[in-house]
Amino acid sequence: MIDEKPVASPGRSDDFESGEARTRNTLRRGNPLESLGGGAVRLAQDLGGIVILTGQVLRALVPPAIDGRELVKNLHKMGNRSVPIVVLTAFFAGALMMLQTAPFVKKFGATSLAGWGAGYAVLREIGPILIALMFSGRVGANNTAELSTMTVTEQLDGLRSLAIDPIRFLVVPRVIAMMVMLVALTVIGDLVALLGAAVVGRAMLEIDFSTMYHSFADNLKPYDFLHGVYKSIAFGAAIAMSSCYFGVTVRGGAVGVGRAVNSAVVAAAVSIMLLDFFLTYLSA
């Protein structure tokens, strides 16, 4: 379907000139100070918008009038349907961490410590971060796509004209669903990741499952697990707010929708990393 033979020889269209002009425009966009300032203003606008939207969501929660059906629908769509991708990611994350500890284990013959290295890395950092990134791609981006499609087709205005607050009806259930479901998926994913580590340890390092279990049980503390889980609450909030913000503020048709999804995943990735840093520092 895609690689069909060209019918005629490619002609030199007007695109040549315009392409060159576009290149020039991209590379020399006037004053570097100007573009720096423009970027800073856009960043401030987006940050402010996210803060305002968060305020509106919190305000909508004060007499907690949440639309039950919308909430259940979103919980199912965002949680249950993401289980396969999260399980797959988590399994590979655990397997990868075991592969990284394998050289040490081989060198020192310390099979009983294999579970410590892999498990600690997975539960505290790699597991929650990778699951949150996948969740942001699967659910956050999807949510932005859906909300921004509704925005560009003026369905939000339609709701407003029926005296229904779009924040209360659309945004609040999504935010709650994402926060709840990311925590649940992180719990599942952590367990699957440990399983992945054990399977790779068995396959590549010939460590028995029982040895691996004791290695996990002796070296990992409940707090290591909780540390990852409570970080995922913050990640869920960040993903939810950025995806809803870029969804409801989109402008300009199909191109705008694509750009909104792009901005939402980038904002989510940056905020996941920043939050991870600050939460790790605060909690240690």
Next chain:
Amino acid sequence: MSPLARRRIDRASSEPAGAEEPNPRSSITALGTTALGASRAALELWRVFVGTIAGILRGFSRSGDRRGRPKGELVRQLHSIGNRSLIFIIVTLGFIGMVMTYQACLQLGRVTGDYSQVGSQFLRLIISDFGPTLTALMLATRVGAGIAAEIGSMKVTEQIDALRMSGVLPIDYLIVPRFIACVVMTLALAVLGSLVMHAAGGLTAQYSFGVNPGTFYDLSFIRGRHIVLFIVKALAYGAAIPIVAGFCGLRARGSSEGVGWATTAAVIGGSLSVIVLDFIISAAALVLTEGDL
């Protein structure tokens, strides 16, 4: 909520079109449909990949004929994929480098209290795994989503069909420059990201745990095979991201909703292919070096 409002909502917020999937008759039908769809998608992905490689080879053999690709397109793509990702990569990898060092030192402090090998082992891990992989995961969200959104919008506004009508291969015109730019820039950004990650880790170790920078910035554990692994991984990720994203973009259907779905699929597909490739390459390297990586 009052019953009146409830009824109004029911009437107003009928599902956005296409969100509900057709209800399959039985689970076997569903399984078969999924398998057929997956195999068709895999074939199409393969064709995009082969088409891109063929496009690059054709570019070598006929250097004068660029198949209608605008002059400077490659530079433009290098700029938009590489330079525009600089701040994003520096911020994300810098912070994750700090967090990883912090966690490692915290754990080591409880067990042995000996920080002398943290830096050199961290550098080994960065070069053989974390540097290229985390850079590529970040690029899969930023660049992959960007490529899919751009090509997807062109698809739904029928610009791809227009290209084909004027005798231009969409893959040569759109995906080849992005592919080359992404391979080059993933390697470059992976080098930068690894440096930032290690430097940020060194600062954390110095200020939070009093580790001497001289012992942290220690290259003694790095061997040639780690560098090879770094380059192989970066090139593999750099190739996978634009192929998956371009494939998702070319599959976009409908209107703005289709573009949204394509972008989502590109992010997921790109990230997952990075993780799976990482696993395959790491396992292969471990087997090839017999565990002495």
